[in-house]
Amino acid sequence: MRNFQLLVAACGLVLSASGLQGQAAQDLVHKEAPEFARKALSGQRIDLKDYRGRVVLLNFWATWCVPCQAELPKFEAWQKQYGTERLQVIGVSMDDGEAPVRRTVRRLHLDFPVVMGNARLGNAYGRVLGLPVTFLIDRDGRVVAKIKGEIDMDSFESQVKELLER
Numbered sequence: 001m002r003n004f005q006l007l008v009a010a011c012g013l014v015l016s017a018s019g020l021q022g023q024a025a026q027d028l029v030h031k032e033a034p035e036f037a038r039k040a041l042s043g044q045r046i047d048l049k050d051y052r053g054r055v056v057l058l059n060f061w062a063t064w065c066v067p068c069q070a071e072l073p074k075f076e077a078w079q080k081q082y083g084t085e086r087l088q089v090i091g092v093s094m095d096d097g098e099a100p101v102r103r104t105v106r107r108l109h110l111d112f113p114v115v116m117g118n119a120r121l122g123n124a125y126g127r128v129l130g131l132p133v134t135f136l137i138d139r140d141g142r143v144v145a146k147i148k149g150e151i152d153m154d155s156f157e158s159q160v161k162e163l164l165e166r
Helices: 004-018 020-026 065-085 096-107 119-124 152-164
Strands: 037-038 045-047 055-061 086-091 114-116 133-137 141-149
Touching: 037 114, 037 119, 055 065, 055 152, 065 086, 065 096, 065 152, 096 114, 141 152
Parallel strands: 055 086, 086 114
Antiparallel strands: 037 045, 055 133, 133 141
16 A cells, blocks of 8 residues: 555656646546446445536545545535535545545545545546545536645635536
8 A cells, every 4th residue: 555655646746747647637627527337335336427417526535645534524514515405425535445445434424425446537537646636527517627635625615506506
């Protein structure tokens, strides 16, 4: 796991220095969100296309990521607060195994779907190498925002509310 973390950090530095990572991820903004279907930790099948008509907050995270741990409770609160307005939070853990993810989900009392990600899914979303990475997807399935790193929660919540009002 430690070697994977070092590899992710090194790749992120190389891509950030070359400008490739930001460009690849920004290329998704205003485009269709890449489709995926995965089994959630709960056993439920999560298929992104089933959430058309909802605003989707898609968050790539990991148990070893400190900023991720800070954001997850807020996303849970938003799911509770805005779920009736058709917001759906989906977490994508980029951890190597389910056990630490299950512990984190229980510890943080996360009630939104969490699926396990992999390199293929990360690449589909613009080479997700550094974490957290969060995508905001509109009701039509288009990516309207991508935030790499810790989110300014107030301004991001404003974006969420704006999409929910449309």
